[in-house]
Amino acid sequence: MNFRQLEVLKTLLATGSTIATARSMGLSQSGVSRLLQQLETDLSLRLFERDKGRLIPTPEAHILARDAETILLGLNRFSGLAEDLRSGAKGPEVVRLGLPSSMWENFAPAMLVDYARDYPTVRIETFFETTSNIARLVEQKVIDFGFLRHEDQVPPGIDMEIVATGTGVCVIPEDHPLAALREITPKDLRGVPLILIGRQRPTRMLLDQTFQRAGVKQNVKIETHTNSSACAYVAHGLGVAILSSFFANLYRHLPIVQRPFVPVTTQDFALATPSGTSSSLAAKALMEALKRQIAISQQQTSAT
Secondary structure, eight states: OOHHHHHHHHHHHHHSSHHHHHHHHTOOHHHHHHHHHHHHHHHTOOOEEEETTEEEEOHHHHHHHHHHHHHHHHHHHHHHHHHHHHHTSSOOSEEEEEEEGGGTTTHHHHHHHHHHHHSTTOEEEEEEEOHHHHHHHHHTTSSSEEEEEOOSSOOTTEEEEEEEEEEEEEEEETTSGGGGSSSBOGGGGTTOEEEEEOTTSHHHHHHHHHHHHHTOOOEEEEEESOHHHHHHHHHTTSOEEEEEHHHHGGGTTSSEEEEEBSSOOEEEEEEEEETTOOOOHHHHHHHHHHHHHHHHHTOOOOOO
């Protein structure tokens, strides 16, 4: 027995003929007769008496038709719910994601504009944290996914998908003399006020080692802990910053320029999800929105 057979039963009772039923359901008359015969066989019940080409419903047909109507309504509701889930009209009450602190100002709002329209019933909760804190929130399943710097050691309980790569760049005020150079080395920064990020973090420790190997003493003017603040300080002429091009690209609207920092270093960024879990359609759609915004934010522009 299937729902198409139940539709034939319901429509036959409403129209009274196989011709009208066939027209209503977009079937042939023989197709209607075949479905009705299959239903009677499956149920081992005669549902219609045949009298000179006319179909006369039995009392059993009327009784079963009431339940058929209920079943068909339930199937329609079920199909409608699935469509709502696909389209975003319904879904989880909340999707939680973690992003680096430097992505709150421009990146996150731009990412959410289209998503909020397409998934109007979904509440979004954003956590702006460091890489280690985002990894902890993912591992503990506090958030559905996070975007973070990819380290050599992947924490247990987390699946990683690399979705972006950046290279080390020197971020300079657009009118600074260093902006005339095609690339910047530690020796070019001798005596230059520096704005450095994340003391004791792995990337900062590697940077300090680079200066030591070049025999250049750093002139650290400002220590900060977000890429956004570093770019803002540079824009106000407070010094020169060294950070990943991924983050520098998010602040190209400021009066700053970036030049490759040599020796070249690369940094990967990943989408992190809890291991052994399946993400909702709403969460997957937000991950795709994140990837699209990454592509937009990292589009190359001509050097200033």
